[in-house]
Each structure stands twice: as structure tokens, then as C-alpha cells.
Amino acid sequence: MPDVERLERTLEAKAATLPKERERFDTWWFLVLAVVGVVSLLVFVKPDPFLRIVLFLRDGIGVTVRITVISFAFILVVGLIGGLGRLAKNWLIHGIASLYVEIIRGIPLLVQLLFLYFAFPQVLDGVGAWLIKLSPSLHGAGQWLVDVKPDPFVMAVAGLTICYGAYMSEIYRAGIQSISKGQMEAARSLGMSYFQAMRYVILPQAVRVILPPVGNEFVALLKDSSLVSVVAVSDMTRRGREFMSSSFMSLETWTMVALLYLVMTLFASRVVAYIERKTAFAK
Amino acid sequence: MQNEIIVIQGAVKRFGRVEALRGVDLTVRRGEVVVIIGPSGSGKSTLLRCINHLESLDEGCIIVDGIPLTQAENINRVRAEVGIVFQQFNLFPHLTALENITLAQRVVRKRSREESERIAMELLKKVGIPEKAHAYPAQLSGGQQQRVAIARALAMQPKIMLFDEPTSALDPEMIKEVLDVMLALAKEGMTMVVVSHEMGFARAAADRIIFMDEGVIVEETTPELLFTAPKHERTKLFLSKILH
Ligand SMILES: Nc1ncnc2c1ncn2[C@@H]1O[C@H](COP(=O)(O)OP(=O)(O)OP(=O)(O)O)[C@@H](O)[C@H]1O
Ligand SMILES: [Mg+2]
Numbered sequence: 001m002p003d004v005e006r007l008e009r010t011l012e013a014k015a016a017t018l019p020k021e022r023e024r025f026d027t028w029w030f031l032v033l034a035v036v037g038v039v040s041l042l043v044f045v046k047p048d049p050f051l052r053i054v055l056f057l058r059d060g061i062g063v064t065v066r067i068t069v070i071s072f073a074f075i076l077v078v079g080l081i082g083g084l085g086r087l088a089k090n091w092l093i094h095g096i097a098s099l100y101v102e103i104i105r106g107i108p109l110l111v112q113l114l115f116l117y118f119a120f121p122q123v124l125d126g127v128g129a130w131l132i133k134l135s136p137s138l139h140g141a142g143q144w145l146v147d148v149k150p151d152p153f154v155m156a157v158a159g160l161t162i163c164y165g166a167y168m169s170e171i172y173r174a175g176i177q178s179i180s181k182g183q184m185e186a187a188r189s190l191g192m193s194y195f196q197a198m199r200y201v202i203l204p205q206a207v208r209v210i211l212p213p214v215g216n217e218f219v220a221l222l223k224d225s226s227l228v229s230v231v232a233v234s235d236m237t238r239r240g241r242e243f244m245s246s247s248f249m250s251l252e253t254w255t256m257v258a259l260l261y262l263v264m265t266l267f268a269s270r271v272v273a274y275i276e277r278k279t280a281f282a283k
Numbered sequence: 284m285q286n287e288i289i290v291i292q293g294a295v296k297r298f299g300r301v302e303a304l305r306g307v308d309l310t311v312r313r314g315e316v317v318v319i320i321g322p323s324g325s326g327k328s329t330l331l332r333c334i335n336h337l338e339s340l341d342e343g344c345i346i347v348d349g350i351p352l353t354q355a356e357n358i359n360r361v362r363a364e365v366g367i368v369f370q371q372f373n374l375f376p377h378l379t380a381l382e383n384i385t386l387a388q389r390v391v392r393k394r395s396r397e398e399s400e401r402i403a404m405e406l407l408k409k410v411g412i413p414e415k416a417h418a419y420p421a422q423l424s425g426g427q428q429q430r431v432a433i434a435r436a437l438a439m440q441p442k443i444m445l446f447d448e449p450t451s452a453l454d455p456e457m458i459k460e461v462l463d464v465m466l467a468l469a470k471e472g473m474t475m476v477v478v479s480h481e482m483g484f485a486r487a488a489a490d491r492i493i494f495m496d497e498g499v500i501v502e503e504t505t506p507e508l509l510f511t512a513p514k515h516e517r518t519k520l521f522l523s524k525i526l527h
């Protein structure tokens with residue numbers, strides 16, 4: 001895509017002209033070294049139980065990363081659609097988007113996950129039974145709804161996407177609104193359609209505005225993904241619980257889990273800061 | 284090809300309770316330069332914005348180059364023929380001057396990168412700043428930004444150019460460089476509707492001057508007659524305010 005290519009060129013040129021952020025850099029290194037140091041120390045000095053814990057958690061780390069990254073990709077898309085919906089002049093689209101955002105923001109993520117995993121299948125059962133009763137021709141579809149079993153991973157991704165998508169909608173909306181109306185008018189007056197103007201003029205500018213809050217959302221999602229452990233996903237937190245219940249070493253287990261989350265969030269926020277620096281441009 | 288390129292009949296535009304336009308009739312001929320003057324809030328910007336449908340009329344009609352501005356498909360056709368230059372430039376800050384000029388050529392006119400860049404460079408030469416092709420708007424002076432904005436509109440090869448106070452956000456020493464570009468454009472025979480209180484420009488380029496007040500056209504005259512013999516009291520009062 002040529003515009004992506006052009007954007008990249010623009011960004012590289014800009015990044016070169018920006019001052020380096022020495023101070024934050026140093027604090028970050030200090031923290032990372034400290035945390036990684038503590039983890040290695042524990043593992044080397046007391047391999048039993050700490051090495052065992054790390055090895056036991058290993059699969060969970062992968063699941064946590066995977067669930068976060070996959071969900072986040074969906075969240076970026078859902079947020080964009082939700083944000084544009086909130087800005088739509090059409091009252092129906094605006095209404096649906098607003099309802100979605102307001103409802104989801106008012107319910108705790110944990111409750112949403114529990115509902116999706118434990119209550120939603122019952123809704124499907126009900127709908128399926130109703131379809132079967134309604135007409136024999138719908139029997140297949142109805143039976144499918146009754147039979148379908150929720151996959152924990154899919155439900156976890158869906159839950160995180162629905163919840164964080166609502167927050168992301170608001171971030172997109174604010175970002176798009178922060179771009180002056182004159183930009184849309186200039187683009188439209190050159191004959192661009194609404195979507196062309198969004199794609200080539202408004203969003204490239206809005207993206208730079210929303211990057212810091214979007215980055216925060218990513219880090220928050222990484223931590224909140226620990227909630228999926230209640231819906232039978234073997235993420236790091238759930239693996240920790242499993243280890244603890246077989247070994248009864250609460251202190252050691254949760255110390256290690258906490259340290260590993262810290263390492264992950266530290267790296268995530270570093271990547272976010274790096275992307276922010278790369279995409280900044282002279283105002 | 285009829286001679287009248289813009290025909291406005293009974294244009295009314297309301298913003299809630301405010302009537303920005305209260306029945307405007309105006310006809311602009313091909314190649315004509317019309318300058319609109321009038322006090323703040325008289326509806327000058329609204330009129331220009333209605334001509335390329337950044338605002339839609341509540342009553343009346345506007346026909347641009349034989350196309351009535353009613354259906355959505357016509358709006359895009361008309362927009363492609365009408366360039367507009369804003370007081371605040373509205374350049375795209377994330378793109379270089381060159382990219383500002385090539386973007387719409389590529390996505391709307393579907394021109395190749397090479398062709399749109401060639402056209403953009405020609406236009407940058409025409410407005411006198413080819414050396415700024417790779418500068419970002421933030422690195423340009425106000426006058427340079429406005430000249431890029433003019434080039435950006437011209438790249439779509441419009442039949443009509445609208446200017447909404449193109450120099451009133453500029454420092455005095457930059458006004459001339461922008462007016463010179465506009466004068467050259469007028470000499471080439473571009474149809475232009477210009478909202479501006481630059482009387483030097485009006486004298487040099489305008490075929491007609493229109494004085495608007497409170498959403499209507501109060502007086503329509505030539506530059507010579509406006510300064511020597513304004514007909515209406517309101518026009519006289521307004522001229523006495525802006526002429527020093
Ligand atoms: N988007 C809008 N919403 C509400 N009212 C508006 C809007 N745009 C213009 N108006 C009102 O319409 C009237 C005409 O405004 P307009 O901008 O056309 O005046 P103008 O002659 O261009 O003034 P100026 O010389 O200050 O630019 C004013 O009373 C203004 O407050
Ligand atoms: Mg105005």
C-alpha cells in the first residue's frame with residue numbers, strides 16, 4: 001500500500017529530528033534490570049521451587065501473551081467502528097454505538113466474562129429450543145445452537161474484545177474529534193468521500209493523538225487478561241493457581257507470577273513509548 | 284456551454300434561529316472575478332460554503348456549471364469543479380507540501396504518483412515555492428502555507444475558485460505574495476468568487492463587487508462605482524470603516 005509506505009517515510013524522517021528521552025530511558029532500564037535480576041536470582045539461588053514455578057507457568061505465559069495480542073487486534077477494529085458510530089449523524093447508528101459503549105462501561109469485566117461463559121450458552125440453548133419449536137425447517141440451526149459448547153479461549157477473546165472495544169471506541173471518538181473540523185472540510189472540498197477523508201486525512205492525525213491512551217489500554221489489557229482465568233483459560237494466573245493448589249506454596253507462587261507480569265508490562269510500555277516517539281510529528 | 288457558471292436563486296440558510304442567508308440571488312459568469320465584502324456575520328462565508336455544499340441550503344437553489352446541487356452524486360461532481368481556499372489554510376499537517384497537493388489527485392482523480400507529482404511541482408513553481416516541496420506545513424510561513432493551499436485546490440483543475448478571506452490570517456508582509464498568486468489566476472481567466480476586504484485586489488482584479496449585510500446582497504456594483512458612488516447608506520458606512 002503506497003500510503004503506508006509514505007507514512008513510514010514521514011515517520012522515520014520525524015523520529016530523527018526528535019530529542020531522545022534520556023531520563024525515562026534510564027528509569028526503565030533500572031526497573032527492568034532490577035526485576036529481571038530478582039527473577040534470575042530466585043531461579044538460580046533457589047531453583048526449588050522457583051525454577052519449577054517458572055517452568056510450570058511457561059505455557060500460561062504464552063497463553064496470556066496470545067490472548068492479549070489477539071484480543072487487542074480485534075479491539076482496535078471494534079473501537080474504530082464504535083468510535084465512528086458514536087460520531088455518526090445517523091441517529092440509529094449513533095444510538096446503537098452509544099448504547100453499546102454505555103452498557104458495557106457500566107458492567108465489570110469479570111461479570112461480563114462470567115456472563116459470556118456461563119450464562120450466554122443458556123441463552124443459546126433457549127434460542128435453539130425456540131427455533132426447533134418454531135419450525136421443522138429450522139431444526140438444524142436450533143440443534144446446533146443447543147449443542148454448541150463455548151470454547152474458553154474464544155469466549156475469553158470475545159469478552160475482552162467487547163469490553164475493551166467500548167473503552168477504545170471512546171478513545172477513537174475523542175481522537176477524531178480532536179482533529180479540527182477544517183481538516184474534514186478541506187478533504188471533502190477536494191472531492192474526497194467521507195471514508196477517503198477519514199482514511200487519508202483524519203485517522204493518520206488522530207492515530208498520533210490516541211497512541212498514548214491506546215498504549216495504556218494495551219498494558220491494562222495485559223493485566224486484565226488475568227481475569228480470563230475464571231473461565232477455564234489456562235493463562236499465567238490460572239497456571240499459578242494450579243501450581244499453588246498442588247504445592248501449597250502461595251508466597252513463592254504469587255511472587256513469581258507478579259514478577260513475570262511486571263516484566264511483561266514493563267516491556268509492553270517500552271514498546272508503546274517507542275512507537276509514540278516514532279510517530280510524533282512537528283505540530 | 285452556457286455563459287453563466289454559478290446561478291444562485293433565493294438562497295436561504297438557517298442555523299437554528301439565526302438566518303445566515305435570507306434570500307440571495309447571484310449569477311456569476313464564466314471567467315468573472317466577483318469580490319464579496321460586508322461586515323462580520325453578514326453571511327459571506329456561508330454563501331461560499333453553500334456553493335460547494337459544505338453547507339446545504341434550506342430554501343432556494345444553486346446551479347453550478349449547469350448541475351443543480353440537489354442529489355448527493357451531484358455534490359461530488361460539483362465539488363470536483365469548485366476549489367476553495369480557507370482563511371485558516373487547512374493544510375494537512377501530517378503531509379509535506381507536495382503530498383498535500385498530490386493526495387486528492389491520487390485518491391479522487393486516480394492519477395499515478397508520477398503524474399500527480401509532476402502536476403504538483405508545476406503548481407508549486409507557479410505559486411513561487413518549488414523549493415518547499417518536501418517541507419511540512421509547520422515548517423512554512425503563513426503566506427507559504429496559503430500558497431500551497433491554493434496549489435492544492437488548483438491541482439484538481441477546478442473551473443471555479445472560491446476564496447474565503449485568504450489573507451486575513453496573514454502578517455502584512457505576506458499578504459502580497461498571496462494576492463499576487465490570486466491576481467495571476469484572475470488574469471488567466473479563472474472564475475473566482477473572493478471574500479476579501481483587500482481593496483487593492485478588488486480594484487485590480489474584480490469585475491464586480493458585492494456588498495452583503497445581514498444575509499442579503501445590499502449592493503452590486505463595479506469597483507470604480509463602489510468607491511466613487513456607493514448607492515446605499517449601509518455601503519457608505521461600511522466603506523468608511525474599512526478604508527483606513
Ligand atoms: N456552523 C454554524 N452554526 C451556527 N451559526 C453559524 C454557523 N456558521 C455561521 N453561523 C452564523 O451565521 C451568520 C453568518 O456567518 P458567516 O460566517 O457566513 O459570516 P461572515 O460574513 O463570513 O462573517 P466573518 O466576516 O466574520 O467571517 C453569523 O451570524 C454566524 O454566527
Ligand atoms: Mg467568514
